[in-house]
Amino acid sequence: MKNLFKIAMLSTVALLSVGGVQAKEDVVWWDFLSGGDGVRMKALIEQFNTEHADTIEIQPTTLEWGTPFYTKVQTSAAIGEGPDVMTYHLSRVPLGVQSGALAEISTTDLAGVGLGPDTFAPANWEAGQSDGKQYAVPFDIHSIILYYNKDKLAEAGLLGADGLPTGLDGADNFTAALEKLKGGSEYALSLQTSGDGTPWRVFYSLFGQQDGVFLGDDGTFFPDESIPKAVKAVETMAGWVSGGYAPALTEYEGSVALFTSGAAAFHINGVWEVPTMTDLAAKGELGFEWGAIAIPTFFDHPATWADSHGFAIPNNVGKEMTPEKKAAVLEVISWMNKNSLAWASAGHIPAYTPTRESEAFKTMQPNATYSILADTAVFDPKSTLAGVASPVYDAVANYISPAMNGELEPQAAIEEMKADLQDQAD
Template identity: 35%
Template sequence: MKQFEFFGKQVSRRQLLTGTAALGSVLVAGGLTGCGGNAQASSIRDIGFWHLLSGGDGIKMQAMISRANEANPGFKVHPTVLAWGPPYYTKLAMASAGGRPPEVAIMHASRVPGYAPGGLIDPWDLDLLAEHGVTGDNFAPRIWEKSQQNGKVFSIALDSHPFVMFYNTDIAGKAGVLGASGQLQEVTTPQEFMVMAREMQKVTQAHGLSFGYLGSGSQMWRLFYTLYKQHGADIELIPGQPMKVDRDAAIESLEFMASLFDDTIAAKAGDISTGIAEFARGDSGMLFSGVWELPTLKKAGLPVDAATIPTLYGTPAAYADSHSFVLPRQLNVDDAKRRDVYKFVSDVLKGSISWAEAGHIPAYQPVVQSQAYRDLTPQIHYANAADSIAYDPEAWFSGSGSDWQTYFAENVQNVFLGRDKAAAGWDAFERRTNTLLSRPNPV
């Protein structure tokens, strides 16, 4: 009997004909019963959602999306996850300009000033938002202020994620630097901080502080900008004008950072991964990093607590950004889908206690004020950072994952390695910034 190959298997002609007939029956039956199913499916509106959240954050976001989908049978949100940084923002801009954007997307709040003026994102309708129980009063003033451009709200913050200080309570206790509350003693000057770090180094016999920075402009910038803002100083980036900056405060901040990398307080050189690994194995007492590292540190089984980075120059400040929902510009707005987006965003905000579990500070204040949030440790110990967060100075080229932070690294990394003076590194970065300020916004 003649044999045929079917999906890699040898079958006879009779088997093939029998199987095909059976398959045809299934397809016909499926087609008949599927008419009702397809009609039902077509009534469910598909909502495209782009974000750049990966790892533990991505898992948490997917869970929140799933809960929103289950609670709202009229629509289904379909997430697309893209690479963090310039690739994501470039693709989002191209999609909006080309008329093929998702219905909703996540942007860092610091990147919105580069997109709103060019019409790449639409403002939010505050009345429609209020219909779903979300108003400006639900957000901390600094966060709500950041959501606006020229009097219109262009982003709705999910969180604030500040740069903080994690510490090992066992090491801190042995070093004698814990207060009566069981939390780290307060230090208010650079010198006091360095003394505390050296006491922890005596316990670890390695380092007092972990802070990996090599090759990461974002990591360098987060600590620098925290210290700079603690001077009570601002940076203004006005197109067509030179950068307005407190040069002395900038140089002093860089010099203090460089002084930490003495192979006693902190390693002379290391990247983010080595810094986190060092802290996780107990070879340092403190770690400067973002709140998003909390799940990793807890998984390592560390006796970990956290606090805002100590105020060393008089003014409380912590570098931070916010993952925020935006409405990419639609050539033809589907009113039903847009209303679905408002419902989806409100559901995620109201359910953001799970986002807090990942370390982030929820932007939606009813969650922050809940007992469930107050029971989260160490999250509650740095919740006050939301009152002093420092977003990047506004410009079309600044913000999280921007090339501007890469330029910062290119000019100041050698300062931290001891190869350049702080003044030389800062002045070079300032010149590079002034070149950007002389150019128009490309989007």
């Protein structure tokens, strides 16, 4: 009997050693995704777990978005209690690296699961780097876009035969279009004009279209030659409000409601509101036909603010990841990218090039219409002061938003913003 037991044990060990039987790896996952994003991610996790039922199981936890999430990541990683993998805004990579919260992900490891610089748009891939090292893998590209009411644009003669807006490129042409729409709507344009989010994204887009430099190589915010470009961007935004085209002091939710109620012909917001429009239209609650396109080219060339949800591995101090765990985490990151078409239904553009270039995505509307943003994206400055819920966002609320609403001159707004950020950096 003893011999039979010994033979059985040796056989089990042999099977384990050649991979005949694998121990199941549990992957602890943290994200900050709520609303439609949260619903879609939960579905992807369930699908992954079903397909990997015998080998890997994602154990997900959703935490509060923004500063609370990133603070918890930093404090947890410092004592070795962070997750195995997490969602992460690429704009936060510089701060995550400086604080020691992120582990480097080697290009060799990523290549082993079919990921690398050749499978992502160049700017998107580089946004996950710090000093040339990879710390995060892109999952999507989310940017601001221009939503439009097709009925109102058709009445104003601004809709082409293909159902897309016409004559919007150029700051003067865009203003002329707003003037045509002004009479048929409470507002020609709705956007958040109070706070930090949309004002930053619009400003950085208009600034990028002029090749403005936000942070110089020497650490100077708004180098002298870029100040006039920044002022021009703010003047353009302020003109929308002072001209009566867009409402003053409007919070995010109010700006969305102005468009969905039919009170505004245009709406500038992130791609993440596409599900809102889609769901309302499906319920018959929108009351008009809508569409969405990339932000017009107001100045020298196309450029639009963008960020990415990505995947990162925390630098769990004193808790080295086993080769088996690392393999499981890499499989999670790879699988999510290769199955990101479902994620695109939240309005996002897939970061993974084969998915973005697939026929299935090319027929997904309105995403495919604005997918050019993958090639024209300008990601946040690589600074520990920049990124989601950062001092840069605070500075926008303190200076650019007041300038939009006529409470501060654009020139003064940029000069004060420059001084504020420079003081924090020095």
